Amino acid sequence: SQQGEEDPQALSIQEGENATMNCSYKTSINNLQWYRQNSGRGLVHLILIRSNEREKHSGRLRVTLDTSKKSSSLLITASRAADTASYFCASGGSNYKLTFGKGTLLTVNP
Amino acid sequence: DSGVTQTPKHLITATGQRVTLRCSPRSGDLSVYWYQQSLDQGLQFLIHYYNGEERAKGNILERFSAQQFPDLHSELNLSSLELGDSALYFCASSAGPPSSYEQYFGPGTRLTVT
Numbered sequence: 001s002q003q004g005e006e007d008p009q010a011l012s013i014q015e016g017e018n019a020t021m022n023c024s025y026k027t028s029i030n031n032l033q034w035y036r037q038n039s040g041r042g043l044v045h046l047i048l049i050r051s052n053e054r055e056k057h058s059g060r061l062r063v064t065l066d067t068s069k070k071s072s073s074l075l076i077t078a079s080r081a082a083d084t085a086s087y088f089c090a091s092g093g094s095n096y097k098l099t100f101g102k103g104t105l106l107t108v109n110p
Numbered sequence: 111d112s113g114v115t116q117t118p119k120h121l122i123t124a125t126g127q128r129v130t131l132r133c134s135p136r137s138g139d140l141s142v143y144w145y146q147q148s149l150d151q152g153l154q155f156l157i158h159y160y161n162g163e164e165r166a167k168g169n170i171l172e173r174f175s176a177q178q179f180p181d182l183h184s185e186l187n188l189s190s191l192e193l194g195d196s197a198l199y200f201c202a203s204s205a206g207p208p209s210s211y212e213q214y215f216g217p218g219t220r221l222t223v224t
Contacts (some may be wrong), residue, residue, distance in 0.1 A: 100155070
């Protein structure tokens with residue numbers, strides 16, 4: 001079974017709106033990563049936040065990490081139809097594995 | 111383009127057969143990972159190799175095996191195939207362990223077992 005859980009499972013918004021996705025994990029981590037997957041394609045790495053960081057930005061992406069709550073959030077600002085995809089969080093620990101959550105399906109309507 | 115290549119793109123085979131999936135990592139990456147993605151199980155980690163050595167195992171069945179060769183390419187062997195093995199199989203590579211590095215995914219091999 002997967003360690004992480006994304007919330008919500010699915011999110012539908014209008015172009016220009018912000019999208020927020022949350023992720024929880026269960027064990028201690030070295031980093032938390034977010035990936036994007038277009039239907040049937042390979043995953044694309046978006047951003048990596050280390051366990052000693054609280055917030056990180058990359059373009060229209062903002063990621064926060066709260067290690068006390070074992071949770072992270074991904075904010076996509078000013079969303080576009082091209083942002084439509086599934087988004088996964090993945091926790092990287094010392095066990096040589098990257099553990100993925102079940103993903104949030106984001107639909108951005110034009 | 112992530113720089114990770116996988117062959118073949120599609121594979122259709124019958125139950126009981128054996129197949130080999132191939133992966134070439136990004137230039138310079140020593141770590142290779144295999145994942146299985148299906149609708150009911152989601153994205154499942156199978157196995158991780160680093161510079162030819164197995165480093166971590168996930169939900170990999172005994173019917174499945176993998177190896178990483180001296181030139182760093184990797185193969186995933188699936189034998190005695192069952193209908194439930196139908197899935198997308200992804201390979202990913204990274205410069206180092208997941209505790210520090212992001213992974214780069216290949217386009218995947220879609221396996222259909224009939």
